[in-house]
Amino acid sequence: MDYELMKKLSEADGVSSQEGAVAKLLAAEFRKKGLKTEIDNFGNVLAYKSIGKNPLMLGAHMDEIGLMVKHIDEKGFIRFIKIGGIDDRTLINQQVTISTGNGMVAGVIGSKPPHIMKEEERKAAVEAKGLFIDVGATDRKEAEELGVEIGNTVTFNTQFRRMGKKMFSGKALDNRLGCYVLAKLAEGLPANVVLMGTSQEEVSTFGKGAKTASFRLDPRAFVAVDTTVAGDHPEVKPEEAPIYLGKGPAIALLEAGGRGNVADRGLAGKTIRIAKRNKIKFQLEVFDGGATDAASVHNVKSGIPSIAVCIPTRYIHSTVSVAHEDDVWAETMLLKGMLKEF
Numbered sequence: 001m002d003y004e005l006m007k008k009l010s011e012a013d014g015v016s017s018q019e020g021a022v023a024k025l026l027a028a029e030f031r032k033k034g035l036k037t038e039i040d041n042f043g044n045v046l047a048y049k050s051i052g053k054n055p056l057m058l059g060a061h062m063d064e065i066g067l068m069v070k071h072i073d074e075k076g077f078i079r080f081i082k083i084g085g086i087d088d089r090t091l092i093n094q095q096v097t098i099s100t101g102n103g104m105v106a107g108v109i110g111s112k113p114p115h116i117m118k119e120e121e122r123k124a125a126v127e128a129k130g131l132f133i134d135v136g137a138t139d140r141k142e143a144e145e146l147g148v149e150i151g152n153t154v155t156f157n158t159q160f161r162r163m164g165k166k167m168f169s170g171k172a173l174d175n176r177l178g179c180y181v182l183a184k185l186a187e188g189l190p191a192n193v194v195l196m197g198t199s200q201e202e203v204s205t206f207g208k209g210a211k212t213a214s215f216r217l218d219p220r221a222f223v224a225v226d227t228t229v230a231g232d233h234p235e236v237k238p239e240e241a242p243i244y245l246g247k248g249p250a251i252a253l254l255e256a257g258g259r260g261n262v263a264d265r266g267l268a269g270k271t272i273r274i275a276k277r278n279k280i281k282f283q284l285e286v287f288d289g290g291a292t293d294a295a296s297v298h299n300v301k302s303g304i305p306s307i308a309v310c311i312p313t314r315y316i317h318s319t320v321s322v323a324h325e326d327d328v329w330a331e332t333m334l335l336k337g338m339l340k341e342f
């Protein structure tokens with residue numbers, strides 16, 4: 001695994017609608033492999049060798065969950081809103097980075113120390129709207145001089161690290177893992193296939209950028225290259241999330257209890273056959289809780305056969321997540337198999 005690239009992708013900041021840094025990285029990887037690239041009106045990065053009628057489209061969303069500056073008080077403390085589905089409990093005392101016109105500003109999410117908490121405060125649920133960011137300013141003017149403005153996006157300052165023999169942790173693995181896989185598919189990409197880094201997946205029930213791009217390209221089929229919830233750790237019962245790290249990508253048959261993509265049966269059958277024939281490990285997933293870009297593409301125009309192939313990832317939609325390199329490899333191999341046969 002190319003850990004240098006994975007680290008760069010994980011540590012790049014790209015809260016939904018501000019995916020520029022990730023788009024730049026990804027476009028550079030595509031061009032290195034001789035592909036043509038373009039960035040469309042919606043911020044999606046498209047890469048292809050050549051494009052004809054009804055191409056095959058593979059999309060990985062580039063955006064990550066994060067925060068946005070809502071208000072700066074007289075003392076220079078910042079209130080924020082959440083962008084995307086974040087568990088409020090994971091926010092307390094995180095180190096964060098605010099992207100401003102003056103560059104990156106360091107901050108921490110503050111909280112009341114336990115020494116001075118009342119019993120009921122200690123037991124109360126954490127709510128994002130009760131939290132604030134401290135940027136080390138003494139008043140509002142100083143915060144503004146640092147460059148902080150209403151509307152700045154905020155990311156978690158999580159370092160990328162390798163763990164154990166084959167695992168790694170970092171921020172935004174949902175879905176920089178998918179971006180990484182697309183970069184690996186660029187080499188020897190067949191004609192009439194579009195690789196696409198999509199924008200704004202995390203801020204809608206379903207992806208926004210994938211929808212606009214599929215409307216334009218009218219693909220004959222769409223594959224969402226994404227991540228999914230792995231439940232192979234304490235405090236999750238096997239029946240709640242029966243997807244495991246190291247056992248291969250999850251082929252999603254149904255998302256969000258059917259409100260998301262219901263995988264095209266022909267496409268699902270073909271994907272499974274390709275995995276079996278190439279002896280690539282895979283898992284089948286039926287998911288009640290979340291959806292992918294496939295949810296926003298499958299019912300565009302007169303319908304586009306769509307499927308999501310997802311890398312199992314622990315602790316997604318928090319400030320840090322964990323994945324396994326064998327799954328990244330298996331996902332890449334499965335998609336390569338699909339490219340060859342479609």
Ligand SMILES: [Zn+2]
Nearest residue numbers: 174175226227
């Ligand atoms: Zn995702």
